[in-house]
Structure formats: C-alpha cells, structure tokens
Amino acid sequence: MHETLEFPDLLRLLDERSAAFSAAVTSAPDLDVRVPTCPEWTLADLVRHLGEGRYAWAATVAAGPATAKSTPEGVPAAPEEPEALLAWLAGGTRRLRDALREAGPDRGCWTWWGASQSPATSGAVARHQLQQVAVHTYDAQITAGAPQPLPVDVALDGVEEFLTTCCATTSAWPHEPATVDYHATEGRSWRLRLSAAGARVDRVPATDTAADASARGTAGDLVLALYGRIPVDALELDGDRRLFDLLVAWEPE
Structure with missing residues (x-):
C-alpha cells in the first residue's frame, strides 16, 4: 500500500x-x-x-x-x-x-x-x-x-483502512470466488479479492478489468457505507449487487 x-x-x-x-x-x-x-x-x-x-x-x-x-x-x-x-x-x-x-x-x-x-x-x-x-x-x-462530509484526506485513508483492517482476512470466503471494487470519485480505487484463501485488498487503476461488483461514490460516502451509516444503495452500484449483502452477512472465523 x-x-x-x-x-x-x-x-x-x-x-x-x-x-x-x-x-x-x-x-x-x-x-x-x-x-x-x-x-x-x-x-x-x-x-x-x-x-x-x-x-x-x-x-x-x-x-x-x-x-x-x-x-x-x-x-x-x-x-x-x-x-x-x-x-x-x-x-x-x-x-x-x-x-x-x-x-x-x-x-x-x-x-x-x-x-x-x-x-x-x-x-x-x-x-x-x-x-x-x-x-x-x-x-x-x-x-x-x-x-x-468527512474530510477528504481522512476519508480516502478510511476506505483503505477499513478494507485492510476489517475486511482482509485469511478465513475462507464461503461462496464462489469474487472481486469487488470500491471507486472513490476523488480518483482512488481498491479491489477486494474473495476466495477460499480469504479476502485481500489491493489498489487498482479505475480503468482495470471490471470486477464482479463495484461501488462508486465520494470517499466519505464509501466510508459511511462501509460502517453502515448510510445504505450501500446510496452509492452507484454495478455488477452483482448480491455480493454486498453477502459481505455484510459474512462473519469470518
């Protein structure tokens, strides 16, 4: 990172x-x-x-x-x-x-x-x-x-901090392997890779190959959605939206 x-x-x-x-x-x-x-x-x-x-x-x-x-x-x-x-x-x-x-x-x-x-x-x-x-x-x-709104510098760091701290894990993803992208309108994007090996996060170019699902919004709105302060539907969603529900329900061991 x-x-x-x-x-x-x-x-x-x-x-x-x-x-x-x-x-x-x-x-x-x-x-x-x-x-x-x-x-x-x-x-x-x-x-x-x-x-x-x-x-x-x-x-x-x-x-x-x-x-x-x-x-x-x-x-x-x-x-x-x-x-x-x-x-x-x-x-x-x-x-x-x-x-x-x-x-x-x-x-x-x-x-x-x-x-x-x-x-x-x-x-x-x-x-x-x-x-x-x-x-x-x-x-x-x-x-x-x-x-x-959350300050932009705090929010940009906050998206990455949440994904790497609260989402990344070595516990197996209990569903089909998938990728989920989070795009901040301020110009930064992250990819969450989900598989039997767990969940890992990388920075990705916004123009990279499309993920199975993606969410786009300001960094502040991404943070608020990740923390459950606003609904995920408040973001611009694309792809398999069911993945966001599965992520919310997932409780890694």
Missing part, C-alpha cells in the same frame, strides 16, 4: 476530529437524545463509548507487544454532567495521543485484527482510531442536526 497518511498527520487529524466531535456534542440540545445512526445509544452513551476506547487503547499502546488488550489504570469513571463528561473524554484523547507519540509508528502492540493486512503496531492503532473518531463525529453531527 502507498500514499497512506503519515504518522504525524494521523496524530494531527486525531486531534482535529476529536475537537470536531466535542463541538458537535456541545451543539446538541442535550445528551439524552438518541443517535440516529446508533439508535441503541444516547449521545452520552456515544461519548462514553469513545472515551472508554481512548483510555483502553492508550494503555494498550503504552504496554507494547502483548498477547491481550491492556486494562487502563487510574481512569476515573465517566461523569454524568455534560461538561465534565467532555473533559473526561479529552483526558482520554490526550492519553492516547501521548502514548502514540511516545511509542512512534512502528512499535508492536496488541490489536484485534491479527489476520488482516494491517500490522499490529501503534501506527495501525493511530490509523484505526482516527477512523473511529471520524465516523463517530458524523454520528454526533447528525444527532445535532448538522452532519458534515
């Missing part, structure tokens, strides 16, 4: 998206409102979810190579009062940023994506955590009634 965001850019954008998330939460009328894209959660639940992840990943990165996710120590319980809750979240973001900066991009650490194409490193954690806060910022913005 190439043209991915550099580690300093990941840290900078992690701060930027975290600030955008907090601004969206602050603009909402209250934190008890339900999140349309995560209907089982209130906005307060979303803040707690993001904060708990920040503290846990900070501890995991700081622990270095390990066989299990680390449990954060000395973390205060998430407060109920909105301003205090956002301050608690900011503390988790600082811990994560400091742990990542101290570790650098190449230090090993525990991750849940072992059989994917993403490495078990602090740099890969930074990349995935940027996408987590970017998508949850969209969740918070739509809850507040003012959704914004």
